[in-house]
Amino acid sequence: MNTTSITDEQMVGLFETMTLIRVFEERVHSLFQDGELPGLLHLCSGQEAVAAGVMAHLGAADMITSTHRNHGHALAKGVSPASMMIELYGRSGGTNDGKGGSMHIADASVGHLASGGIVGAGVPLAMGPAQAAKLDGRPDVAVTFFGDGGAQQGTVLESMNLAAVWALPAIFICENNLFGQATPVAYASAVAPHQRAEGFGLPSELVDGQDAVAVFEAAGRAVSRARAGNGPTFVECQTYSYHGSWEGESKRSYRLPEVETDFRTRDPLRILDERLADSLQGWADIRDQIEEDMHDVVDQAVEAGRNAPRPDPAAGLVGVYADELVDVDRDGLSTY
Amino acid sequence: MNTTSITDEQMVGLFETMTLIRVFEERVHSLFQDGELPGLLHLCSGQEAVAAGVMAHLGAADMITSTHRNHGHALAKGVSPASMMIELYGRSGGTNDGKGGSMHIADASVGHLASGGIVGAGVPLAMGPAQAAKLDGRPDVAVTFFGDGGAQQGTVLESMNLAAVWALPAIFICENNLFGQATPVAYASAVAPHQRAEGFGLPSELVDGQDAVAVFEAAGRAVSRARAGNGPTFVECQTYSYHGSWEGESKRSYRLPEVETDFRTRDPLRILDERLADSLQGWADIRDQIEEDMHDVVDQAVEAGRNAPRPDPAAGLVGVYADELVDVDRDGLSTY
């Protein structure tokens, strides 16, 4: 196994991304509780190291597809926090102009192709950019995220085979946060997700998803393989979600206290903080500055959300089709 | 590995079943070529050992689900050849009263639950009788057949996990006949089907599907496991189909001559014939008698097919729903 050796600068970058995600998600959490944000929201606090560690290897030409629990992926991929917050507020001018909402945040300009409310559906989609990169002879890769629950969906399983058969530069990141809704992964699947991947011909790794450096290194290996034309890889990241399955789902009685405590003591930000404290002189000041900056960024995003105009109710009627040669009216009839 | 030791009587039984299937299929082949039989027919000549070897362990309370290539499974499970032939003729009084046709042959009274034209769709269905047997505390099992092509379908993959998670008495028989239509399994899948099963938590075996005794023994182990409450098993049988993907598909240029020759020299009937010749005195006479008998059975089936009445054209309009409390008319409206 060839390990990437991470630089302090890279670690700082990871910390910054993770802090942004944490601050963003916690703010969304309280805004929702205050009744200020609408929507069906799935937060990823606790899982920041996965998004940050993977995305650190990707450029705008590398495409990702995400899930319902997508805010962290979007932020790490470079989607504007303000645009996202505007979208969460259901206002005009955000990532999706109010048509998508939390579960559909995407921004192709930074390589974020799609999120979505159908568990497992983003995985087949990622096969497309991987195929395109391969056909074009580009070194770009496609990364797809899915959960431990999603790993049981036929669409995900089929895609693993397709990626192997077509030798696609595709990377499967399974965020195993122990639960799919209130169902533990140990019930949903007879084997750990990464063990299954080998049976599809995908090399796989299991990493501690709380350790951003471990994720970074595993993702680095997978991305290098893909860029070198050696096909897909599967990485299972063991992690934990601090909030409920969705905002409003407060009945978290099914979380065992010892697991909860264990993961909270292994908070990904704390782990990285400690590593940086050991490795980088003056880290405490840098850290404080990052935290301040990220709070500013999120404050500004919230302001942007609050101030963005409410959409014209008629705006939802347009944009069902892209083609301009055939116009389609409200009732699905063509007009010309 | 605990091997079942097969008796001569059991081997004779296998030979009889396999002969019935071969004679039936070859007759169907020529009747179709003569324009006497309608339909979209998928023959299984060459694959007889799989159906016979598996079904030898099953009683009427053990349920199977089959595929588009289902004639052999049905005959081996005890569906009446005459009823089947009537169905293939599209006449009244056969297995499905002309409503199903070749791809939907089934007869629950002998434990044949369903066949079908959707690749992979029978596999989820088999989870039901397995679950029912388990809930009832019965020792009965469910066996589901699918091809090497079907093994790439999400429904099949999901079912493997469900069977493992629910610890169902379900047996997955993958008939790897090297092709799904004109696509070789080596292209369709990066790993051999049975290797994938382990990643779902299913013990698996690869057997020579041309050797009825090998199939019989592997199936015996799987059935015993299931009856003992030890959950599902996956058995891949390597076999070969002598005819095209469907009757009328004559462009078989994609079959490599050396593979074709190899499999024809390893004909499952010949292999079993040789074994019986070694083991059973007077086998040649018994064999001749079996062949004669099976030709008689198939002759009679063809006669039954020819003589069965053509269905009343209006017969297709009834039986969409089973419930008698709500009547539904031709246009899907309720009448009361």
Add this chain to the structure above:
Amino acid sequence: MRKISFSDAINEALREEMRRDPRVIVTGEDVAGGATIRGFERRDAWGGVFGVTRELVSEFGRDRVIDTPISESAYLGAAIGAATQGYRTVTEIQFLDFIGVCLDQVVNQAAKLHYARGSKGSGIPLVIRAMVGAGVRAGGTQSQSFYSAMAHFPGIKVVAPANPADAKGLMLASIRDQDPVFFMEHKGLYETSGEVPEGEHLVPLGRASVVREGEDVTVVAIARMVQVAERAADLLKAEGIGVEIVDPRTIAPLDYATISASVAKTGRLVVVDEDTPRCSVASDIVGLVASRDFDALRSAPSMVTAPHTPVPAAPELEDAYTPDADQVMAAIRKVVA
């Protein structure tokens, strides 16, 4: 009579039917929740995402209230297979929006197995519960009501209750039915409450209900749109317009006779539905009336439906998407003009 919520009415129907018939089982993602977790052996973590199946596992245990992996094709297939073995599974697909991952099991397996078996078929008793409806700002893949597309397929029945009493009565009838029934639960109705008879209360499938009588116009409305139609009817009373509201309750098979009788009386028709317009139950009903009761019609029939768009997420957009009483009133005024 006591009043209970729509959600409790379904829960009660499930509980009563599970008591009556030991072969009724419930499956789906988190229909109990918490499977294999210490302390949850006979206790649910959720009882369904909105609690509709709550506390069933306490009474019936995990052999009859069975959590599943997120593998809809596999567990739907299991429910169909179990139906051939005497079990009656009430299975949940959470949101109808998700059915695309497993539709084959519905339309080619559940819907056709009985027919394809000819005279040997004995039905596929099975209930598929699924939520429909916009209004929760969940965006395009958790808000749809495309039951029209389901009703298109022969061999399945599609039920969409509009009030708690019908929810209970139709659920009882659906479980006892010999055929696969799609049971559509509008999430905007869960909290609504109404009088619900205790014990055996069967509402037969394939029978519409005349929710209110009126002389001037027939409004056919489905699920939550019945409330919207009632609001419109209340408001139009002041204008002297008598609105008759027909709730089909079962979309497939459709009780056309009741609609026909109403149109024969009023001579005018408005169909109100939250599904999108093309090849929909709304155009279906208008098409049926136009072709079968043309002479009864005194004016052009009208449809009030969602637009031909996905469901947008933002509140203003979603509200504009969903048919409301104003639109219904405008349509009624036009047809009675």
Add this chain to the structure above:
Amino acid sequence: MRKISFSDAINEALREEMRRDPRVIVTGEDVAGGATIRGFERRDAWGGVFGVTRELVSEFGRDRVIDTPISESAYLGAAIGAATQGYRTVTEIQFLDFIGVCLDQVVNQAAKLHYARGSKGSGIPLVIRAMVGAGVRAGGTQSQSFYSAMAHFPGIKVVAPANPADAKGLMLASIRDQDPVFFMEHKGLYETSGEVPEGEHLVPLGRASVVREGEDVTVVAIARMVQVAERAADLLKAEGIGVEIVDPRTIAPLDYATISASVAKTGRLVVVDEDTPRCSVASDIVGLVASRDFDALRSAPSMVTAPHTPVPAAPELEDAYTPDADQVMAAIRKVVA
């Protein structure tokens, strides 16, 4: 003009478009066939189950004519994803009957991605080819025509050509369209031949064609039913009935204007379609005419469709299932009576 078959017309359209635009690719099960087999590097084993994509691989190679495992969700997803990267995939689902295993990718992904992206969307150019139609005694899961259910979903376009020239022209337009297009090929039409212009021959989506003019009744017919309607029209000429036949060609979005203009002229309507009746394109068109052009109608409109049953396999049963010229004539006689 030279005559070629419906099947050859589609092949020609694919070939011409692949020559013109290097980013057009073809995927599906055995669209070439024989992948990785010695000797089949630039040769197909099949070129599709009925040869529609034959010899494309010889010209364009296996990078552009790509066989897939039997994993419809995965390869459909790939086509959608590739559409966001400038590729235009013409993908094949063999028989429409199979779409249930991957419908989510169509109705929630392909159909909604553009919309959900708001103003940043740039379309999902993609063609899904699928066979429809009864008549080959293949039974219930290889014979269906349920395009009505597909047309229900906003965000996709549904095309169903009825003759070789339209097959070519609509395929060219479908590939160039910026949206996901379902391209329905009636297997009973593959062998029919007709005049097809060579080279660039675009038939715009969303435009019906008036196949023949007549004064007495408008018959709207789709795919193979256009032939059936023509036979009926020929026979009715002797009875002095002038039949105008409108072929919508595109089911979604529907060219209602052409239908409306025809009904304005004839005052009478019969819709003929091979799909089943409930929530169908047939009842949709009748519903639209009744609600929008009520005053133009001089008699009750009528529908001739398949019954609300699965497609039975036996020849007598399947023939009775499929609408024929006798049924169309009877319906026409009734509406003009």
